[in-house]
Amino acid sequence: MESPIAVGAEAVVTVSEFLGRKAVRKTRVPKKYRHPILDERIRSTRTRNEVRIIRQSRSDIVRTPVIYDVDMSEYSITMEFIEGSTVKEALDKDPSVAEYVCPLIGKALADLHNRGISHGDMTTSNMILGNDGILCITDMSLGNLNADTEEMGVDVRLLQRAFASAHPTIEKGFDTVMESYVKHKTDADAVIKKTEEIGNRARYT
Ligand SMILES: Nc1ncnc2c1ncn2[C@@H]1O[C@H](COP(=O)(O)OP(=O)(O)OP(=O)(O)O)[C@@H](O)[C@H]1O
Numbered sequence: 001m002e003s004p005i006a007v008g009a010e011a012v013v014t015v016s017e018f019l020g021r022k023a024v025r026k027t028r029v030p031k032k033y034r035h036p037i038l039d040e041r042i043r044s045t046r047t048r049n050e051v052r053i054i055r056q057s058r059s060d061i062v063r064t065p066v067i068y069d070v071d072m073s074e075y076s077i078t079m080e081f082i083e084g085s086t087v088k089e090a091l092d093k094d095p096s097v098a099e100y101v102c103p104l105i106g107k108a109l110a111d112l113h114n115r116g117i118s119h120g121d122m123t124t125s126n127m128i129l130g131n132d133g134i135l136c137i138t139d140m141s142l143g144n145l146n147a148d149t150e151e152m153g154v155d156v157r158l159l160q161r162a163f164a165s166a167h168p169t170i171e172k173g174f175d176t177v178m179e180s181y182v183k184h185k186t187d188a189d190a191v192i193k194k195t196e197e198i199g200n201r202a203r204y205t
Pocket residue numbers: 005006007008009010011012013024026065079080081082083086121125126128138139141
């Protein structure tokens with residue numbers, strides 16, 4: 001019996017095995033509140049999109065889990081198990097980890113954006129700090145391989161909100177992320193301008 005490690009809004013994530021390797025299996029389960037045809041379409045699109053983006057995002061700078069297998073009969077993805085803890089858990093346990101991990105987050109996001117990729121759900125629960133110290137980015141089903149400045153702005157904004165709500169005691173966390181982002185992102189100004197615009201929109205609507 002596979003043991004669940006997370007039951008999210010859309011997916012059940014279990015520890016699994018693939019050809020003798022420890023793996024994670026993420027299955028998009030049916031949602032009764034959605035019309036069956038729409039439900040199938042969403043599960044199918046998100047599974048495909050996630051696989052595509054997890055693969056394309058991998059670079060010398062960004063680590064993502066290796067995809068071992070995809071089963072479209074149950075909308076599941078089997079991927080490499082990353083030994084470590086989510087950045088959320090790591091920061092909750094020891095806030096001083098921020099000094100190490102925040103620059104890595106900024107650098108990884110800048111590299112994704114430099115290659116025209118948006119993440120779509122940029123929170124500290126969707127990054128795993130490996131026991132080897134390497135940051136791994138996951139949960140990319142809402143990303144886009146042809147992202148525009150608006151989508152990049154949304155990534156930055158989501159991250160800002162994630163730090164404000166999940167890590168309110170880590171004072172310079174988001175600032176440290178952005179210092180690194182600005183250092184590595186080409187034309188970071190355009191994204192930052194967009195981020196402010198999105199923030200203002202959220203405030204006044
Ligand atoms: N490759 C992996 N290795 C180790 N742990 C993982 C891996 N992928 C996911 N996890 C763990 O499972 C949790 C949930 O995974 P994920 O964020 O992909 O799904 P989700 O948030 O439920 O999905 P979605 O937002 O797409 O509905 C992560 O926060 C992490 O703790």
